[in-house]
Amino acid sequence: MTSTERKTMPLYDDSLPHRLTPPPFWGDRIGNDDVELVPTHGAGRAEVAFDFPGVAVGTAEYLDGPTGATVISVPSGARTSVDARGGAIGIIGRYEELNHAICFAGGSSYGLAAATGVDEELLARTGNRVGWQDLRSASGAVIYDLAARDTGIVPDAALGRAALLAARKDAIPVGRVGAGIAASAGKIDLSRCEFTGQGAAFRRIGPVRILVVTVVNPVGVIVDRDGTVIRGNYDRETGERRLPVADYEAALLAGESPTTSPGNTTVTAVITNVKLDDKELRLFGRQVHSSMNRAIQPFHTNHDGDTLFALTTDEVALPPAGSTRLGEQAVNSIALGAIASELAWDAVLTSAR
Template identity: 35%
Template sequence: MNAPFPAGDAGSITRVAGIEVGHFTDTRRPTGCTVVMAREGAVAGVDVRGAAPGTRETDLLHPSNLVDKVHAIMLAGGSAWGLEAATGAVRWLEERGVGLDVAVGRLPIVPAAVLFDLLVGDMRIRPDAAAGYAACAAASSADPTEGNVGAGAGAVVGKVFGIQHAMKGGVGTASVTVDGVTVGALIACNALGDVIDPDTAQVMAGARTDDGRGLRDTRRALLRGQPPQPLLAGTNTTIGVVATDAILTKVQAHRLAIAAHDGLARSINPVHTMSDGDTLFSLGTGRAGKSLGMMVLATMAAEATACATVRAVQAARSVTTAEGLYLPAMADLRG
């Protein structure tokens, strides 16, 4: 059998010149937020595929709209409440003179997306503006920490047959470099479906069997006629950012975000469901000074996204909440 995807150094989104990442992880319950920052501004796009998204300032990223550069992307837990974390990022950036020149000051542009982690611990604890501010203060160009951190602290995967049979998700990151151009991705994976190995189609983490010791394989279980547990819409969602140092137009950035969803489709099954708000942003810093063309960049974006999604469950660790919910990690089942 092939080795689990990926092998060796998977890279990270901060290998893209001009990109910084910072996490805030709440110590009171598993939740938090993650900022992907481009202080000098980056051409941006977005593609929303899930039917239950929670987002902020995504309309301005449409290719026909005016603003073509953003200064950060905020990813957060806490469902719609977590969108407040972006306000903290705006304040942090404004204090440092970063933002769009609006004559009377500089306005930081910070789109955001959230995932639902309110079933993991006390739902009254959610990322807020202070959390977003702290994530920015922690940002650096070092390889980001993965697993139970930031927006992925309360992430869970494989909930089709109930959260009691699910497993721990998290944050993962990866990058691909071709001919001096890098494309990287950072994914907070809180998918309703299973995470699968893109190379072998083997289930890596997701819905567990009734005894909790094995993997059910959600796709095959559904096709056998096993009924899913009734689902509350929007209680899942995978969110993330794909970034490149290639030169991009706003239209190309939009297409790159679309292509990145191919990576989710290769690494999550089922994906883009009525109960997920799957949203991916794209950033182009232009620091490489060239472009490889959209065929190559799109291929790299999908690859980095799939790899980062896998990394999210590989790096995750088990959680037991005060309420008694146990969420094992991939490493626990393999062990």
């Protein structure tokens, strides 16, 4: 079957471009073996420029899904810490302490194969050398994007490889592109959720660089800095969006069980060039991940598998902050985390605007 032969269920109304019309979960769906899959490279809604030597980001999609993959490439390697929360985590390479790439993908657990394709390309780039000093590693995490579409097509090794091959050093597409092409938010009820996508933000402060890339697919809604819900939990009758807590409270007051639809997860990478020891890197990642609950409400639920990769290229030493029992850099790493936390909020917002 070709993509032109398949009649695709409309995913959103033209008049309301962010409204999602979820397909039914039951019944057979077409899969990867049923169509001739060709990786594409979407432009997204906009681009976020960045200037981070040694870091590149690429995306690729299967429009027949639609589903996709996003790869953050660090050819020289970056020390990595993982902060994974929620009840539906899907990770490959979780315990790698040094990575040369991070791969995000749709397809839930099946999409973890995309990271295998990244590994294959990394091996090819070494000339297939397999000495200890030549080994390269890629870690990855997935979102559940299958509720937003009517196929069982998932990212595979070929798609992950295509995303890495398309990596750019100057800009990142945001919106419905890469691993975020079928991401959505506000799944209190599937009829009220809306499309989101991939987001990114970058900041350079003197020699310090921080880059955040995120694929936003939560149970929760996306909240602006003024408290306005900008995506998710859209009430078609009133034309309004609201915080899910209002629905939960109303259900309890009515003696009913609050509803939440499964199939979610937000995956994020925060990359810096600041030298951090292992503990500082771990706490830096935890600080940034915790801060994202301001932008996504609720966050880290038992229907989410939220995962954040914190990476450092260890190139810039911050000025000594004075001796403390937590180490000389402790205060400075907290400041770095605070700045990165604001960037993470910016990145979430770009996924939906």
